[in-house]
Amino acid sequence: MLDLIQYFTIFFESPYLLFTVTTLFFILKIYIIARLVSQRFAKTYLHRSWILLILVLIGSATSDLTWIFYLVRNLWVPSIPYPAYLCILRIAWGMTAVQYQSLTLFLESLVDQSTHLSPRQKIFTFISCCFLLWTIIIACIDFNCSIPTDRMPIEFLIRQVEIIYLSYILIPSTICVIIWKTYNSTLPRILKQQIKVLLPAIIIPLWISDMLQITPFSNLIPLWVTNSIASVCLSNIFLIGAIHYCTRRMISLRFLNLRGHVESKKKFSFVDGFKLILEQLSRATTHAELRHITQTLFKEAFNTPLHKTMLYIRQSKKQVPIESIVQTETDKFQSLVESFIDTHGPEILEEGKHAKIFIYDELEFNNFYAKTKMYNPVINFLETIDADIFIPLYEKNNMIGYIIVERHVRSNSFYGDTERDEMLVYSSYLSNIISLLQTKNLNLILQQEKELKEELYHKNQEINQYKESIRSFIRTVKDKEIGIIFYKSRNFIFGNKAAKELIQINLNAQEGHPITKTLKNVARQVEEYKTAITQFTFDTEGKKIIISGMPNLDKNNVIITIYYPEISDIIKKQIELLKDPSMWDYLLYLETTESGKLINKLIPSSSETILQFKIELLKLALTKKSLLLEMPDDDIIPTVEIIHHISLRETLHRLKLHGPVQSNETIIKLFGINPILGIKQPEQALLEQLDETGTLFIENVHLLDLESQEHLAEFLQYGLYRLYKSDQKVPSTARVICSTNQNLQTCIQDGTFSKNLFAVLKQTALHLPSLLSLPEQELSLLVDGFAEQIIQSQPLKSLLELTPTEKSQIAHNRPVSLHELKNKVQLLLTNRSKKNQIYDETKFDPAYQLTDPQLIEAARLGKHALKDPRIMTILWNKFKSQAKIATFLGVNRSSINRRCKDYNLL
Secondary structure: OHHHHHHHHHHHOOHHHHHHHHHHHHHHHHHHHHHHHHHOOOOHHHHHHHHHHHHHHHHHHHHHHHHHHHHHHHHOOOOOOHHHHHHHHHHHHHHHHHHHHHHHHHHHHHHOOOOOOOHHHHHHHHHHHHHHHHHHHHHHHOOOOOOHHHOOHHHHHHHHHHHHHHHHHHHHHHHHHHHHHHHHOOOOHHHHHHHHHHHHHHHHHHHHHHHHHHOOOHHHOOHHHHOHHHHHHHHHHHHHHHHHHHHHHHHHOOHHHOOOOOOOOOOOOHHHHHHHHHHHHHHOOOHHHHHHHHHHHHHHHHOOOHHHEEEEEOOOOOOOOOOOOOHHHHHHHHHHHHHHHHHOHHHHHHHHHHHOOEEHHHHHHHHHHOOOOOHHHHHHHHHHOOEEEEEEEEEOOEEEEEEEEEOOOOOOOOOOHHHHHHHHHHHHHHHHHHHHHHHOOHHHHHHHHHHHHHHHHHHHHHHHHHHHHHHHHOOOHHHHOOEEEEEEOOEEEEOOHHHHHHHOOOOOOOOOOHHHHHHHHHHHHHHHHOOOEEEEEEOOOOOEEEEEEEEEOOOOEEEEEEEOOOHHHHHHHHHHHOOOHHHHHHHHHHHHOHHHHHHHHHOOOOOHHHHHHHHHHHHHHOOOOOEEEEOOHHHHHHHHHHHHHHOOOOEEEEEEOOOOOOOOHHHHHHHOEOHHHOOOOOOOOHHHHOOOOEEEEEEOHHHOOHHHHHHHHHHHHHOEEEOEOOOOEEEOOOEEEEEOOOOHHHHHHHOOOOHHHHHHHHHHEEEOOOOOOOOHHHHHHHHHHHHHHHEOOHHHOOOOOOOHHHHHHHHHOOOOOHHHHHHHHHHHHHHHHHHOOOHHHHOEOOOOOOOOHHHHHHHHHHHHHHHOHHHHHHHHHHHOOHHHHHHHHOOOHHHHHHHHHHOOOO
């Protein structure tokens, strides 16, 4: 321990270290003096403090310069005359008195508004001037001292008196005065904080350091403390750090008003800090929401309690009184504010536009040094309403509202310039929203914005469908060729190579083949009527082809052309069935796009009534709008799955209601709940889960309670939903599909269904034509379509074709739903195939009863789906059961288990 102290003493006694430290300290003081001089204060009330601070720094710098001169003479230039060194030393002692006297006057000028010296200050100033005058006189009359012993003894005596005066009378008395005024007078909080930083960090350590260096009672203190070199070195190192810290801290607290506002420690980050708040602000539709957003922002960004920040919106005489959070508090504050505005209206409005925000601590600090007519009433006003901050909100030249932050919510910190800027940016946005709420119907704007987005999405989907249609007609050269066949004497003769490639069967040998039957039918009609006949059929690969026959009178035969259809062919076939010819493009989409194929599989008919329904279904499926399905229960799920798939959504959630909702469990599940209620939600709200990528299907929507219906209507109308028991609105793009088997207008009359929800849903209601009232001819076409779907083997379709008698039986006992009709057709075909002993050869479509495109693909793959990781992942996500997957694919459960492990699904 003794060795450590000895090493410590030797290190700090190094004159070279002292020279380096003192030089750095001297440069720092000169730099601060230069910065102060460059400020050129325009405010007259700061001139005295400014001059006193410069004198303090000059006196301290003179002391450092004396030490530098002393060390240079002792270490490197001993030839410097002793009289020159002595003159500088004597002036330094005089400047020490100036330094300490200026320091005391400077400190007291910070806490005292008076521009006149008190009697105590006058006495102390006179004594300090006497010490300065004495050093100047002695330096002049006793200049030629060549050695220290030639100096007059009285000089040392007066120096000891000066030391005692400065260290034990002047500085302690000033420190006591400062402390007393800080804690016993109404000084501004900013000024008190400056004193709390300045006294313990610089003034008191500087006083103690100098007192230890020059104390006459050195025998009572350890040697290393009072040793001139070591003590000066240590004190300078400490003071350099203290001055650096205090300079940054004091300037941030508006020291000498070098800054216009208190500086913040954090950097300005508007985008990162306010992004979420601004999104919420843009969606607010009520004053209560604006208040909640404002309180949340000030709590998160400025650390103020929720109930300590208040937003008040002024009312014009024409306006209906707005709602308030606490009406009594609103009346209290608004009456005080309105009274103040009426009294000091023009001046305050003008000052408010300039200052934009009133912060009590800064106004109090400004007013302490320079009282003005504007500061006093504003400060009194803030004291009356007990506010730290008052932010007026302007729209053009009118104050439309204001934000108030209560007093002393942040007693240990000030509002900095960054926070002030953030408040101003927020208030600017807020003013625009309030003005919009007061002058326009924001709900209507939100509704129009939602409708525009939906229309834009619909147009984009239509463009994609059109592109897909065009791509379907861009075929190879082979596809564009026209095949020619001659029919004469009940025989077919291929006229070119293209005909053989398109047909790929022996027409004269395979008379029962569907293509042969179609060709013979066309040829016989041409021979009988002597006119051109055109029909559609399918080639051996299932592609649609056109067969057109015309008479060749010269050679007494029929010329038949075969080719793949063009756009005009597709439209020409069905356009006369359209009630609205402008919908011809949807005819094209139904025949050429994947979305159209899904709908044609669901309803394989193109009769007039069914075609209108299919077009309406495709049209609505290409939008993001909510839907109301009015159809038999068995047909609802297939329709929902097709709409979901066409909408390119990933997640389909089915919410089936079995009875009237009587608890709040469903509304919480749909919309979530206000977290302030402290009720833990088991999972996210459905509308949040399904945002962007999901479809929500509410089956039996009429069973929802009225509150849930109103919440749902608001979401469908504006694209924003409210948390249960909250005014907070959250955006979601989840698509909602509803179904009902009730007459909703009757429910409205009974008071069990929301008028608002019905008004939204009826705009996009989709009604499936009843099979009970469908014309018999159209029902027959629908039966043929289902029969065509179920049989995969083309050669056997003619053998299993339903007879008119069987079709009449179906028409006589009409099914209610498409699903029931499909089952009847399947049963008839199955019985016929078994009767003709061709059941195994028929190859019925395993995906006949399915409507989900992904499940259709898996069903047709059968056991081969086990080799496809993608298909197995889809099946696992849909069924979540190995047994169900095994039953669906018709394989053993062990095979499913093994594949699930291989694909890491378990």
